[in-house]
Amino acid sequence: MAEAYQNYIGGEWVDAQSGAVFENINPADISETVGTHPESGREDVLAAIRAAEEALPAWRAMSAPARGKILFKAAQILEERAEEVGRDLTREEGKTLPEGKGETLRSVELLEWYAGEARRLTGETYPSGQPNTFLYTVKEPLGVVGLITPWNFPIAIPAWKALPALVAGNTVVLKPASLAPISSVHLARALEEAGLPPGTLNLVTGPGSAVGDELAMNPAVKAVSFTGSNAVGTRLYGAVTGRGAKCQCEMGGKNPVIVLKDADVEKAVDLVVAGAMWSTGQKCTATSRVFVHRSIAQAFTDLLIEEVEALKVGDGSKEGTQIGPAVDERQLKSILGYIEIGKNEGAEIAAGGRRLTGGDYDKGYYVEPTVFTGVRSNMRIAQEEIFGPVVAVVPFETFDEAMDGANDVEYGLSASIVTGDLQRTFEYIDRIETGLVHVNAQTAGAEVQVPFGGYKGSSTGTREQGSAAVEFYTQIKTVYLHFD
Ligand code: UN1
Numbered sequence: 001m002a003e004a005y006q007n008y009i010g011g012e013w014v015d016a017q018s019g020a021v022f023e024n025i026n027p028a029d030i031s032e033t034v035g036t037h038p039e040s041g042r043e044d045v046l047a048a049i050r051a052a053e054e055a056l057p058a059w060r061a062m063s064a065p066a067r068g069k070i071l072f073k074a075a076q077i078l079e080e081r082a083e084e085v086g087r088d089l090t091r092e093e094g095k096t097l098p099e100g101k102g103e104t105l106r107s108v109e110l111l112e113w114y115a116g117e118a119r120r121l122t123g124e125t126y127p128s129g130q131p132n133t134f135l136y137t138v139k140e141p142l143g144v145v146g147l148i149t150p151w152n153f154p155i156a157i158p159a160w161k162a163l164p165a166l167v168a169g170n171t172v173v174l175k176p177a178s179l180a181p182i183s184s185v186h187l188a189r190a191l192e193e194a195g196l197p198p199g200t201l202n203l204v205t206g207p208g209s210a211v212g213d214e215l216a217m218n219p220a221v222k223a224v225s226f227t228g229s230n231a232v233g234t235r236l237y238g239a240v241t242g243r244g245a246k247c248q249c250e251m252g253g254k255n256p257v258i259v260l261k262d263a264d265v266e267k268a269v270d271l272v273v274a275g276a277m278w279s280t281g282q283k284c285t286a287t288s289r290v291f292v293h294r295s296i297a298q299a300f301t302d303l304l305i306e307e308v309e310a311l312k313v314g315d316g317s318k319e320g321t322q323i324g325p326a327v328d329e330r331q332l333k334s335i336l337g338y339i340e341i342g343k344n345e346g347a348e349i350a351a352g353g354r355r356l357t358g359g360d361y362d363k364g365y366y367v368e369p370t371v372f373t374g375v376r377s378n379m380r381i382a383q384e385e386i387f388g389p390v391v392a393v394v395p396f397e398t399f400d401e402a403m404d405g406a407n408d409v410e411y412g413l414s415a416s417i418v419t420g421d422l423q424r425t426f427e428y429i430d431r432i433e434t435g436l437v438h439v440n441a442q443t444a445g446a447e448v449q450v451p452f453g454g455y456k457g458s459s460t461g462t463r464e465q466g467s468a469a470v471e472f473y474t475q476i477k478t479v480y481l482h483f484d
Contacts, residue, residue, distance in 0.1 A: 002023070002024075002033040002034060002035050002036055003035045003036075004021070004035070004036050005024075005035045005036065005037045005038075005181065005182060005185050005205070006037075006038060007038045007040060007044060007048070007202075007203060007204050007205060008185070008188045008192070008201070008202055008203040009044070009047050009048045009051050009199075009202050009203075009204065010047070010048075010050075010051030010054070010055075010198050010199045010202070011051075011192070011197070011198020011199055012198070014038075015038050016038035016039055016040045016041065016044050016206065017040075017041065017043045017044055017047075018039070018041055018043075020038070020039035020040075020041075021036040021037060021038060021039055022036065022037055022039045022178060022205075022206075023035075023036055023037075024036065024037055024092050024178075024179070024180070024181065024182065025328070026091050026092065026094075026364075027093070027094040027324075027325040027326065027327050027328055027364050027365050028090075028091075028094055028314075028315035028316055028317065028324060028325050028363070028364045029315065029360075029363040029364055030363060030364055030365075031363065032091070034088070034091045034092045034182065035092070035181075035182050037178070037181050037205040037206075038204075038205050038206060039205070039206050039207070040204045040205060040206030040210065040211050041206065041210050042210050042211075042214050044204050044206065044211070045173065045175070045204050045206075045210065045211045045214040045215065045218075046214065046218075048173045048202035048203075048204045049144060049173055049202075049214070049215075049218055049220050049221060051198070051199035051202050052144040052171035052172065052173050052199055052200075052202055052220075053143075053144055053171070053220055054199050055171045055197060055198065055199030055200045056141075056143060056144060056170075056171045058197060059166075059169060059170075059171055059197060059200050060141055060169040062169075064118040064119070064121045064167065064168075064169070065118050065119050067118050067166065067167050067169065068114070068115040068116065068117070068118025068119060068167055069115065069118075070191065070194045070195050070196050071111045071112075071114050071115035071118070071163060071166070071167060071191075071194070072111065072112065072115035072194075073194035073195065074111050074187075074190040074191045074193070074194035074196070075108050075111035075112045075115060077190040077193050077194055078104065078107060078108050078111060078186070078187070078190040079105070079108045081104075081186065081190070082101050082104045082105055082108065083101060085100075085101075085104045085155065085183065085186045086100035086101030086102075086103070086104045087100065087101075087317065088100075088182045088183065088186065089101075089103060089104065089154060089155060089180070089182075089183045090316045090317045090324070091182075091317060092154065092179070092180040092181075092182050092183065093151060093152070093154055093179070093180040093183070093324075093327060094280065094316050094324040094325045094326070094327055094364075094365075095279045095280070095282075095316050095324050096316040096317075096321050096322065096323075096324050097316060097317055097319075097321075099278065099279055099316070099324075100316070103153060103154075103155055103156045103183075104155055104183075104186075106156045106159075106448065107155045107156050107159040107187060109448045110156065110159040110160050110163055110448045110465075111159065111163060111190075113163075113448045113449055113466075114163035114164055114166075114167045115167070117164065117167055117467065117470060118167045120467065121139055121167070121168060121470065121474075122139075123136055123137040123138040123139060123476075124136065124137050128480070130480075130482070131484065132482055132483050132484035133480060133481065133482050133483075134479075134481040134483065135478075135479070135480055135481070136478075136479050136481070137476050137477065137478050137479070138476070138477050138479065139168065139470070139474040139475070139476060139477075140169070140474060140475055140476075140477050141165075141168050141169035141170040141473065141474060141475075142170055142222040142223050142246065142473060142474065142475055143170060143171075143220070143222040144170065144171050144172075144173065144220050144221050144222060145165050145170045145171075145172055145173075145221065145222060145223045145224070145225065145473060146172075146173050146174075146175070146215030146216070146218075146221040146223070146224045146225075147161045147162060147165070147172060147173070147174045147175065147215075147224070147225050147226075148175050148208070148212050148215060148224065148225070148226040148227075148228065148236070149161060149174065149175070149176050149177060149184065149226075149227055150177050150227045150228045151177035151178075151179035151180040151327055152279065152282045152283060152284075152327070152387075153227075153283075154176065154177065154180035154181070154182075154183035154184060155183035155184060155186065155187055157227050158174055158176055158183070158184040158187055159187055160448070160452075160464055160465050160469065161174075161225045161227075161464070161469075162174055162187070162201060164469035164470045164472070164473050165225075165473040166191075166196075166200065166201065167470070168470050168473045168474045170222075170223075170473050171199065171200050171201070171202075172200070172201045172202065173202045173203075173204060173215060173221070174188075174201065174202065174203045174204070175203075175204055175205070175206070175208075175211045175212055175215060176203065176205060178205060178206070178207065179327055179328055180327070181205045184203060185203065188201055188203045208232070212236075216236055216239045216240050217239060217243065219243065219245075221245060222245055222246065223240075223245055223246035223247065223248070223472065223473065224236065224240045224245065224246070224247050224248070225247075225248040225249075225464075225472065226247070226248065226249045226250070227249075227250040227251075227284075228249075228250075228251065229251060229252065230251040230252050230385075230457055233249035233250075233251040233460075234249075234251075236249060237249050237460055246462075246472065247460065248459075248460055248462045248464070248472050249459065249460045250284065250452075250453060250454070250458070250459050250464060251284070251454075251457065251458055251459065252284055252385035252387075252411055252413070252457070252458060253283075253284040253285055253286065253288075253385060253411050253412075253413030253414055253443075253454065253458055254288050254289065254382075254383065254384070254385055254409040254410075254411040254413075255275070255285060255286060255287050255288055255289070255411075255413055255414040255415055255416075255434070255443040256287075256288075256289045256290070256291060256405070256406035256409075256415050256416075256432075256443075257271070257272055257275065257287050257289070257290045257291070257415070257416040257417070257418065257442075257443060258290075258291045258396075258402045258403075258406055258415075258416070258417045258418070258419075258428065259272075259290060259291065259292040259293060259296070259300060259417075259418045259419075260293055260399075260417070260418065260419035260421055260424060261293035261295045261296055262419055262420055262421055263293075263296065263418040263419055263420075264418075265296055265299050265300050265303060266303065267418065267440070268292075268300060268418040269300060269303045269304050269307055270307075271416070271418065271440075271441060271442040272287055272290050272304060272391065272442070273304070273307050273308060273311070274442045274444070275287030275416070275442035275443045275444050276288065276290075276369075276389065276390070276391035277308065277311060277322075277323055277369045277389045277391075278322075278323070278444065279324075279444075280323055280324055280325065280326055280327075280367075280388065280389050281335075281369075281386070281387065281388045281389035281390060281391075282326070282327060282331070282387050282388065283444050284385070284387075284413055284458070285413060285414045285436070285443050285444040285445070285446070286387070286443065286444055287391060287416070287442065287443045287444070288385070288386060288390065288391055288392065289375075289382060289391070289392050289394060289405070289406070290304075290391060290392065290393050290394065291394050291395075291396050291402040291405050291406060292393060292394070292395055292396070293395070293396060293397075293402075294395045294396065294397055297393070297395035300393070301350060301371075301373060301393050304350075304351075304371055304391075304393065305350050305351045305371055308351045308352060308369045308370075308371055309351050309352070309369075311323050311369050313356060313366055313367075313368065313369065314360065314361075314366070315360065315364065323369060323389060325364040325365040325366050325367075326365040326366070326367055326388060327365070328365060329365060331365070331387065331388070332355065332365040332366075332367060334386075334387070334388070335367050335386060335387070335388030335389075335390065336355055336367065338380075338381055338384070338386045338388070338390065339353050339354075339370060339390065341380050341381060342372050342375070342379065342380075342381040342390075342392075345379040345380065345381065346374065346376075346379075347372045347373070347374045347375045347376075347379060347381060347392070348372065348373050348374040349370065349371070349372060350371040350372065350373045350393070351368075351369065351370060351371040352367075352368030352369050352370035352371065352389075352390075353368060353370050354367075354368050355367055355368075356368055367388060367389065368389075369389040369390075370388075370389060370390045370391070371390075371391055371392075371393060372390065372391070372392040372393070373392070373393050375392035375393075375394055377405055377408045382394075382409075383409055383410070385411065399424060399427075403428070403431050403432070406432060407431070407432065407433045409456075410456055410457040411454065411456060411457050411458045412433045412434045412435060412454045412455030412456035412457065412458050413434055413435060413436060413453075413454035413455075413458035413459070414434055414435070414436040414437070414438065414443040414444070414454070415428075415432045415434040415436070415437050415438070415443060416437070416438040416439065416440075416441060416442060416443045417437075417438075417439055417440075418440055419439075419440070425439055433455050433456060434454060434455055434458075435451075435452075435453045435454040435455050435458065435459060435463075436452065436453075436454070446465060447465075448465055448466070449465070449466050450465060450466045450468075451463035451464070451465060451466050451468035451469075452464045452465040452466070453468075
């Protein structure tokens, strides 16, 4: 029997008021229902917003280090459960067990980082132009904040949005993605057991049209942080900022890697495979375009094909699986749709390209890791985010040509260069239009202590993670204190 999960409102685990539920299906084996969850309506999210409002004064009044201590305790609880949580994450989202556990441990790191950040909620002092005046700033919380999180990092993203909000003294209503909500239930349980006061963090599952919209439009919600598609993010940003609240959106990517002629081909292939294929390419930081110097393009492509074809695709919870399924049928169809679009646009499939069928593959949503060649910049597969294990190889002659190609997209999240050439490396860092730049490393991955976010269409600008995230969840009060 699948476990029946509940909403977490005002410190109580409760069903949707309507009693409606939806099923959470394992994408590796769709005969398995991993859990059922409340299909909440507006009344449920309104109750959560009210609970968050009620919890706010006491939470705001608690000292920041005391708030941090709760996070630190939750880190220990979650770390002890990393195996179990990772397993649930794999079952509901599809990524492999090491990825599921790794993401859980990343959330532990986030808890630890923000526990420490509680002691670094600093303001600034300034020399005043007036006599006997102490001039300084303090950071204050915004109030109730709403978080709308995606399925592809179902525990790390709820953590990296909720924790800076909480540590800064806000109270939270979290709406996790309906495809993978158990992971965020684990986060809420760890915080609850660590002593988070009732109503401080509330979790409500259900459709975006009810839960998400209410968070976007309710005047009691002072800020909304969202990660997801550009289409939804752009609309949300307009709605939330239109009513004068703060909004932070992390959206898609179309991340390039440039491989210069001095690159070690094996190393370049390894990091392209990791960046493009791990987590089934379902990351906004995934590598989707590789610009390779013509002199090594053939060797690079041959080795890439060999490595991609050797990848073990299967149920992420089985030992040895390297690439799990797509998260659901819609995502699978979208990935296969883009592969068709690429073919129709005249690109060539050098590896993969099909849905995997037969045997256990028929149980889930499996797709072959895919390599395209013959891709031109104006093709849709070179411009639009595919969010699947699909990468395009594009040979180049001159560095400028590679730079232009890398920047010729509306996205600007992450990028990488593979080379030992220091001059070119710094030129790349200077000219690439992305918020994250990697050198001799894959495009995906994010350490918890540094800002995360993109340029252009990828983000709305305010960074997540690290101390930067605290800026979004706080407002500055400037104090002129005359003591004469
Ligand atoms: C990573 O690259 O490990 O939704 C993190 C996403 C990003 C997070 C990527 N916001 O894929």
